[in-house]
Amino acid sequence: MAATLVAVTGGVASGKSEATRAFEALGVAVVDADIAAREVVAVGQPALKEIAARFGADSLLPDGQLDRAAMRRRVFSDPAAKRDLEALLHPRIRTWLKAACAAAPGAYAVVAIPLLAEGGGRDSYPWLDRILVVDVPRAVQQARLMQRDQLEAALAGRMVAAQASREQRLAIADDVIVNDGPVDDLVAAVAKLHPRYLDLAEKLRA
Template sequence: MSKAWVLGLTGGIGSGKSAAAEAFARLGIDTIDADHAARWVVEPGRPALQQIVQRFGEAILLADGQLNRAVLREHIFAEPEQRQWLEALLHPLIRAEISQYLAAAQSPYAILVSPLLVESGQYKNVQRVLVVDVPSEVQVVRALQRDQVSEEQLRAIMQTQMKRDERLRYADDVLCNAADKATLEREVLRLHEYYLTLKGGQ
């Protein structure tokens, strides 16, 4: 069995990356979400969490010992140097977690889902890039419905992400997700059948 080639799946907040990834997973494709890997590396008992507590104090934890992401987010949005410190701590751990998972993938190709695929440079480690794209106004409506964040917080998150047209320049394939779920599923199936014909993603 040859090693799975890796498809990078990205898109702005609220574009439907997760829905697309789930549709690929239902077709038997191994997928790993960089955001999930980022959560695993700060689980209670993992060394990264201890270092975060040492830096920000016990107030950074919830009652059950889990990381309080909302409090952490406030710290890192307010002070850029705290964000740099956190990224320097977590990025190598997240990378290792992702590599390990992708190396063990059993499907013909595997998917790395990452909102910051391009911004973080992760796109250099994948063989092909699929951008899930929606108009910005759809993005805002969906993300506000789903994430229970203020519009201001949402705009701040969108600021850290690449502009839509810039992201599209990195795409080998674009999945337009402005319609309904059935349309998304059809598009995923069409791409999946195409991907199965590719050698090493090319």
């Protein structure tokens, strides 16, 4: 089991995935909340049945899987639906992540949790040792989201606004990477943090 657990979080289109890929390239195990979110709503899982009961049969595809696109549209236009969905999923995602982290090899492991600030921060994840926020100005974030997902400005703006604010994420950060430049800069910033986290893991093991 890894001696140290470092959460990586940030808003949509902030560069979290690029950051975790950079850690993986350094040989660091990455546990991903997006994978957890897919696993807990797989066909046959209790969460999927609860979603269908709360949101109706049209929340599922004909083959019984979750209709992610339909649910995404719904929660970004209905705050109550968003709260209900998170109440169903977040506890299960936390349980899945903690179990996966317990099995992670290496001196330290990275836990990718996009909705860490929205999901209760340290109060909900007391087993985290560090929180790394990938930070980006909102205008850059929205422009990247529009380009990445081919979205109109209004929808991209709503998606950004539906998440925690930049200030809320920074308030829970131990470390920050400002990702407003090229990918190479982000990779270099991760490389600088790597020995720091190795040193922290060594101290915690001592």
